[in-house]
Amino acid sequence: MTSHHLATILLQGSTDSFSPIESLWRLFEWLLVDVYGTGMNLLSELLGVRMLGYPYMQRAYLAAVCIAVIGPLVGTFLVHRELSMLADTLAHTAFAGVAVGLFLNAALSLSLSPLLTAMIVAVGTALLVELLIDYADAYSDTSLAIVLTTGFALGSVLITATDGGIAVGIDAYLFGSLSTVSKDNVGLLVAMSLLIGTLVTVAYRPLLYVTVDATAARAARINVRLYKRLMVVLTALVVVSAMQIMGVILVAAMLVVPVATAGFVAQSFKQSILLAILAAEFAVLSGVTLAYVYGIAAGGSIVLSAAAVYATVLVVTKVDIRWVLRLLPTRSGPSVEHAEQGLEADGGERE
Amino acid sequence: MTTETAGAESLRRRSEELVVSVDDVSFAYGDLPVIESVSIDVEPGAFLGLVGPNGSGKSTLLNLMLGLQKPDTGTVQLFGEPAGEFDAGERIGYVPQNATAAADRMPVTVRELVTMGRYPRRLVGRFSDEDRRAIDDALRAVEITDLADRRVGQLSGGQRQRVFIARALAAEADLLALDEPTVGVDAESREAFYELLADLNDSGLTILLIEHDIGVVTTYASEIACLNRRLYFDGDPEDFVATDALAAAYGTDQHVLTHDH
Numbered sequence: 001m002t003s004h005h006l007a008t009i010l011l012q013g014s015t016d017s018f019s020p021i022e023s024l025w026r027l028f029e030w031l032l033v034d035v036y037g038t039g040m041n042l043l044s045e046l047l048g049v050r051m052l053g054y055p056y057m058q059r060a061y062l063a064a065v066c067i068a069v070i071g072p073l074v075g076t077f078l079v080h081r082e083l084s085m086l087a088d089t090l091a092h093t094a095f096a097g098v099a100v101g102l103f104l105n106a107a108l109s110l111s112l113s114p115l116l117t118a119m120i121v122a123v124g125t126a127l128l129v130e131l132l133i134d135y136a137d138a139y140s141d142t143s144l145a146i147v148l149t150t151g152f153a154l155g156s157v158l159i160t161a162t163d164g165g166i167a168v169g170i171d172a173y174l175f176g177s178l179s180t181v182s183k184d185n186v187g188l189l190v191a192m193s194l195l196i197g198t199l200v201t202v203a204y205r206p207l208l209y210v211t212v213d214a215t216a217a218r219a220a221r222i223n224v225r226l227y228k229r230l231m232v233v234l235t236a237l238v239v240v241s242a243m244q245i246m247g248v249i250l251v252a253a254m255l256v257v258p259v260a261t262a263g264f265v266a267q268s269f270k271q272s273i274l275l276a277i278l279a280a281e282f283a284v285l286s287g288v289t290l291a292y293v294y295g296i297a298a299g300g301s302i303v304l305s306a307a308a309v310y311a312t313v314l315v316v317t318k319v320d321i322r323w324v325l326r327l328l329p330t331r332s333g334p335s336v337e338h339a340e341q342g343l344e345a346d347g348g349e350r351e
Numbered sequence: 352m353t354t355e356t357a358g359a360e361s362l363r364r365r366s367e368e369l370v371v372s373v374d375d376v377s378f379a380y381g382d383l384p385v386i387e388s389v390s391i392d393v394e395p396g397a398f399l400g401l402v403g404p405n406g407s408g409k410s411t412l413l414n415l416m417l418g419l420q421k422p423d424t425g426t427v428q429l430f431g432e433p434a435g436e437f438d439a440g441e442r443i444g445y446v447p448q449n450a451t452a453a454a455d456r457m458p459v460t461v462r463e464l465v466t467m468g469r470y471p472r473r474l475v476g477r478f479s480d481e482d483r484r485a486i487d488d489a490l491r492a493v494e495i496t497d498l499a500d501r502r503v504g505q506l507s508g509g510q511r512q513r514v515f516i517a518r519a520l521a522a523e524a525d526l527l528a529l530d531e532p533t534v535g536v537d538a539e540s541r542e543a544f545y546e547l548l549a550d551l552n553d554s555g556l557t558i559l560l561i562e563h564d565i566g567v568v569t570t571y572a573s574e575i576a577c578l579n580r581r582l583y584f585d586g587d588p589e590d591f592v593a594t595d596a597l598a599a600a601y602g603t604d605q606h607v608l609t610h611d612h
Contacts, residue, residue: 080457205470212464215447219417220471220522221440266458267502306471 004046028187035310036062042097051292059186060178060245060298066189066286067242067254070196072276074234074253076269077211085144086129086232087252090122091239093151095248097121098173099158106162114173115188119240126232134225176247176299178291185244192241196234203230208269249298257306264317279309369428370395370526370557371416376425378411385411388425389582393559395525399610400572400588401561405605406599407579409561410448410530416559417443417528432526440471448561451511455504461514462499465489468521487521493547508533509540516547527551528559533567543559545571565597 037058044053051057078086101117104110110126125147126342132143159170172180200207209217210227218224235255258280259272287302294301360516370394378386385408393399393416401409415427416422418434427434429440442507454464468489469482490496493513503514512532519527529548533541549571562568566573569588577584577591577600583598591597 033413098371117434202475205467205474208459208463209467209470212449212454212459212467215419216450216467216518217470218443219440219443219445219447219528220439220467222470223472267500268460269458269463274456284383 025187028190029183032059032183032186044077051289056179056181057288057292059183060288060292061285063177063181063186063189063245064288064298064302065281066186066193068258068280068284070193070238071242071254072258072280073141073200073273074196074231074238075259076262076273077207077231078275079256079259079263081231083140083144083146083207084252084256085141086126087235087239087255089129089151089234090126090232091142091243091248091251092148093125094118094122094236094240094243095101095149095173096155096158097240098170098248099155099162101211103158103162113241115244118243119237120245122236122240123233126236127229130229130232132196134228137166159347160215167194172247172249173243175297176243176245176250178245178288178298181245189241192237196237199230199234203227207231212269238253245298246302250299252301253303253306254284257303257310258283261306261310264313279313280306283309362385368395368431369393369438370397370430371434371559372428373412373416374426376415376422378415378420378422379409379594384580386415386422386578387581389578390425391576391582391585393557395557396545396552396555398549398558398573399560400575401559401569402563402565402568402575403576403578403583405563405598409578411579413530413559413561414530417445432473441468441522442525444468444516444527446512446515446519446527446529446532449534451503451508451515451532452535453480454511454514457504459503460500461495461503461506461517462486462490463504464514465499465517465521468518468524471522485523486521489517491525492520492551494519507540508536512536512544513547516551520551526558526559527559530561531563532560533562533564577594 033055037055039093040058041053042048043245047196052061075084075087078084095118097118097341099113101112101114105112105114129143129147133140161248171177196233206217206222206227207230209220210224210231214224214228238255239251242254246254258276262272262275262277265273283306284302287305288298290296290299290301290305359417369392370581371391373391376386376389377384389412401413403409411420415422416429416434418427418429418437421435429437430439458555466478466486473479473482488498490499493516495510495513495517498510498514503511506514515532516527520598526550527598533544536544545567548558548560552573560568560572569592575584575586575588575591576582577596579600579602583600584591584594
């Protein structure tokens with residue numbers, strides 16, 4: 001059965017004929033509004049939580065859940081290749097891409113989607129950075145800093161050169177926003193999640209080999225250059241898909257912070273991906289909720305939640321409790337040993 | 352058949368039998384010559400120890416042999432094919448310099464790393480029973496089966512080296528290349544590690560080893576190549592110790608510390 005037929009059936013025997021993309025879109029709309037939306041409405045009534053019943057919050061939660069899957073999925077490879085800063089660099093050049101779109105639209109009376117130009121510019125930059133690291137023999141750190149600032153500079157120049165550029169809501173791109181998450185945005189994120197999920201699944205082995213031991217991978221005749229490029233292109237796709245919610249300045253955190261958190265406890269690479277996604281899901285769900293309740297920027301509250309999880313895991317796994325106890329003021333000299341014994345007697349945990 | 356083609360034919364057959372054949376190879380980084388007219392053959396089953404002072408081009412020569420770098424002049428054959436075009440990745444097991452240090456920080460288990468040896472044969476798709484058997488055999492051969500689910504970074508230096516050897520064994524490689532594998536490994540584990548290499552060599556694995564400890568190489572290797580941009584010596588370890596190639600290559604008086612075993 002083609003997606004066309006499926007969509008037609010799902011639309012209760014509608015006789016209009018659609019192109020495959022249109023059919024997919026209708027199917028997605030139906031799933032989003034009638035299946036997911038209805039489910040969330042039910043949940044909202046069951047729990048008595050009103051915000052779950054608002055369509056824009058339903059979209060925000062779905063988008064956030066997608067971001068929390070693709071961010072760590074790609075970020076795990078990136079972080080362990082010691083290229084964490086690449087995500088940030090691509091986000092800032094994606095901002096330049098948005099500006100290019102707005103500028104071209106204003107200057108040539110076009111109606112390009114700024115997201116499309118952002119995608120093109122970010123993917124192009126990703127490949128350029130990979131070339132710089134490979135051939136120019138520059139420290140990757142320095143290459144990234146140069147590209148990051150140049151991209152952002154280009155963005156700021158183009159924005160100010162575009163009439164009314166500031167009014168288009170550049171703030172939403174910089175800091176992210178929940179209320180601007182449209183059906184299109186959610187559609188893009190769901191499609192990207194499927195695409196990125198599929199690519200990482202298919203290319204998991206070479207990506208892992210290249211991440212862990214690129215030289216040996218090359219000796220084993222694995223196309224290291226191809227997979228390094230795939231990795232940076234995937235990063236660009238994640239960053240651009242997620243930037244409308246997270247904001248260009250903060251989006252990189254979703255590829256880095258949960259991964260670093262998982263790194264403290266994960267025993268295997270697969271486990272580290274799964275734990276990172278888990279940490280990210282916790283961060284986005286609490287972050288989006290806090291953003292709604294307190295009327296604060298979603299990107300910021302998500303990243304703060306992620307950082308809180310990171311700090312908690314760091315303290316629990318790395319900090320020796322005896323060391324903390326030694327810092328506490330000791331009243332009339334009960335020794336540290338006593339404090340420890342007291343803790344044990346209370347059934348407290350010791351490292 | 353003319354004598355000329357017969358000669359070419361026998362030359363071709365001879366180079367097919369060789370694991371590596373380096374013929375009059377030179378290589379420079381920009382203006383800096385690193386390798387100058389080096390010719391060396393590696394026979395199947397050889398245990399070649401590559402020695403030379405720091406910066407003498409040992410790692411570069413190894414990379415040229417494995418086809419990871421292209422020579423400026425001269426040719427390199429790997430299993431009878433031009434090294435740059437050779438694509439049977441599973442036949443090569445490579446333990447790069449500092450590879451173990453990099454793996455330290457990563458959340459990878461011993462089994463995950465050893466499994467990478469099967470990747471050239473199965474880049475996508477489910478592993479077969481044969482793949483799994485090869486991985487289990489490799490873990491057993493270097494006696495790390497009970498460590499399989501541990502994170503590589505939690506192991507001792509000596510154990511970590513075995514993990515990387517196991518990766519090559521899982522690949523069922525014909526050639527094992529190691530670039531200073533025992534840096535940062537204590538003396539006792541180092542000895543056990545070289546005993547393991549010698550055993551693997553006895554069972555037919557060809558080994559290329561870069562090692563700065565000349566005493567160790569002359570004890571375990573079956574052939575020594577001494578390099579300092581040019582090849583100063585290529586032959587039996589006993590002869591190497593007896594000649595003055597070492598002093599010539601290093602430019603100073605060197606004393607070989609022999610280990611009692």
